[in-house]
Amino acid sequence: MQREYDYIIVGAGSAGCVLANRLSESGTDSVLLIEAGGKDDNWLFRMPLGFMMTAANPAYDWGYASEPDAKLAGRSLPLPRGRVHGGSSSVNGMIYMRGHSSDYDGWRQMGARGWSYAEILPYFRRMETSWRGAGRDHGDQGPLSVTPVDGSGLLQAPIRRSVVAAGFEESDDLSGAKQEGFSACEVTVDRRGRRASTARAYLKPALKRPNLRILSGAQATRVLIEDRRAVGVEISQDGARVELRARKEVILSGGAYNSPQLLMLSGIGPATQLAELGIPVVVDAPGVGRELSEHPLVYMTFAARDTSFLRALRFDRAALSVLRWLVTGKGAFASQITSGVQMLRTRPELERPDIQLVFLPVRLDAKLWYPFGKQQSHVLSVMVIQLHPESRGTVELRSADPLDKPRIDLNLLSTPADFADIRGGIAAVRRIFAQSPLREMIAAEIAPGTEADLDDFIRNNLKITQHPTGTCRMGEDPDAVVDSELRVKGITGLRVVDASVMPTVPGANINAAVIMVAERASDLIRGLPPLSPDP
Known part of the structure; x- marks a missing residue:
């Protein structure tokens, strides 16, 4: 197995599949996509109503649950997260919505430069093939099919x-x-009646390229850091630990639970908590795992x-x-x-x-x-x-064992x-x-x-909609985990690109917003000028 790549992406979910496609299309020498789950080759993934049988299926799910909460009559809530190519976009209800324009303008007001609605609307258009056709609000040349119910x-x-x-x-x-x-209702289903997950819309076409490789059944256990630079990742596969090196960047796309967990396992997080678990502190980042928001x-x-x-x-x-x-x-x-x-x-x-x-x-x-x-x-x-809860929860390490599930307190x-x-x-x-x-x-x-x-x-x-965000929040304030270009503060060569970077949860189903974040991030990573905002 090749041990060095230009880019290593951790997580083949909604964001990771987008990044794998866009980074490999740019002519870079090599891109590695790491996924803990397996292929989405069961026919139920393709049939839209099949999600009733694949959602929360232990074969395709991380099996997370929240901490028991007295405010919820002592209940612990299941927290389904896709563990398969396409991540949650392969097992979700497929509803396509963006939220209100003021949600994204609020991001900009919180310090996320470049993320106002006018600035991100061109990326929504770029990712879509909408049944509505091309116009100011929609695109018709993107990888992602959007059709009406x-x-x-x-x-x-x-x-x-x-x-x-x-x-x-x-x-x-x-x-x-x-x-x-x-x-x-609008859904991510193509005109042939097949689910348009990011695995199907973005990853499958890109796998034909010789510069892209996907490594399935491999769980990232820590980011390798030397002199405050991310130089690769350690993975666990078939009981063995393997180190893989990245020449340019490591990109975490594990979602609002797994990305903060991996940062903390790598020594980036609240120093006191890490020290208690015997994890050497690389960057004291109190915001990691904070500000968890759910609908x-x-x-x-x-x-x-x-x-x-x-x-x-x-x-x-x-x-x-x-x-x-x-x-x-x-x-x-x-x-x-x-x-x-x-x-x-x-x-x-x-x-x-x-x-x-x-x-x-x-x-x-x-x-x-x-x-x-x-x-x-x-x-x-x-x-x-x-849509806009005030309550905020946390994601913390349960132990220093990278295969142990994180402690998730929704605090609803x-x-x-x-x-x-x-x-x-x-x-x-x-x-x-x-x-x-x-x-x-x-x-x-x-x-x-x-x-x-x-x-x-x-x-x-009370239940949750499976829209967790905010645990690696972007912004320019001291408590923000990543900056407006999604670079982890205090470490070079490391970014987070997934729902965890959202300053607040958008007021709608969030899968469209996650894909948009990854589309814009792919331009930031490649050093391309951003798409021109609408006037």
Whole structure:
């Protein structure tokens, strides 16, 4: 095995696959992409609705869980993270959203130079092949396919009418000029009905290049540092430890849990904590592992009178849907089953949406069923997601063993404002379901139930959207871990490129933002001038 490369990228997830493609296309001599998981060659990765069977599957997941939290009734939450080519982009729900433009303008105001919405919009365009075609807000020549969900069989029309009757707005494009309102869902699925993970969109085409190599089943255990310069990485593969050298840069793209963990294992992090674990301190960086942010959510459920997506899960219908998808790339299993997405403000004085609603025409525990067999009852579900939580958590080392899982404390619901936002989102859903035609389609609200039990319901049922960010935050202040070009402070030749660098979590599903970060980072790494910002 070759032991020296120009660039070593740790993590073949949403960001790592983008970097592997862009750095290898530039003519550099050699790029190595290291991935702890394996190939995404199971057919379920390609079928969009297959994520219901691959998400949190131990074969493709890191198996992380949060620390038990008294604020969540002592619960520990599962924290699914993709451990496979494409990372979480291979196992997520594929929803494509950017968030509000002010989210990124807020990054710039926090000291992240070059990351305002006007400056990053050209990178969103570069990465897309949008069904909308090319324009100010979208591109049509990028690696990543973005298509709409056909909501005609997913109760989209009655939900839309009830949303409007409740006094809420609509939007033709939540990633365009109007970033508030109800809209059909967009997903990273190509026109052939195949999931467009970064492994498929970016990595697979690039693997044809002789200057790119991917090393699967190898977990990075530390960054090799000499004279405050990153010169390579140590990996564990098949029980052996191997050192690999980088002539130019080492780039960490392990995500908001693994990137801070690897920095701390390498001696970059809070000095007191590292010393307690016997890890020699290279850079005292108190911000490493701090500022963990996540989107909390609760599910609301309603008993439906006579219909839901459950009808499509009858065994014979589901089998035909899989066959139709294989042959034509169409049908019930060829996309997401989201009826629509709504971005709303729970208070009129807010400048941007604080709640995201995701409408699902099915019960959360839906199962395949057989003709003439017992069928589950029909249920409609709504995800109530808080977009801008004040609470911040931490990622810390559990031990000095690099194969030990990190200690992840989400610290959710630590402020009254976070409770208030979620309560406001629940009230908005009730307002919508009180309108026709949804009012006539449901028999009763199943959960949360009575208003008196609302806070207990939130504590006992709060989950996360799997959007962790912020643990290697970028900025120019002393506590920032990386600068605005994503270079780790105090070390040369080392960058972090993934969701961990985001100063705040964008107000939407974050996969699009992660890919955008990697696209812009690839230009920074190569020393290319940034794409011209929009006026």
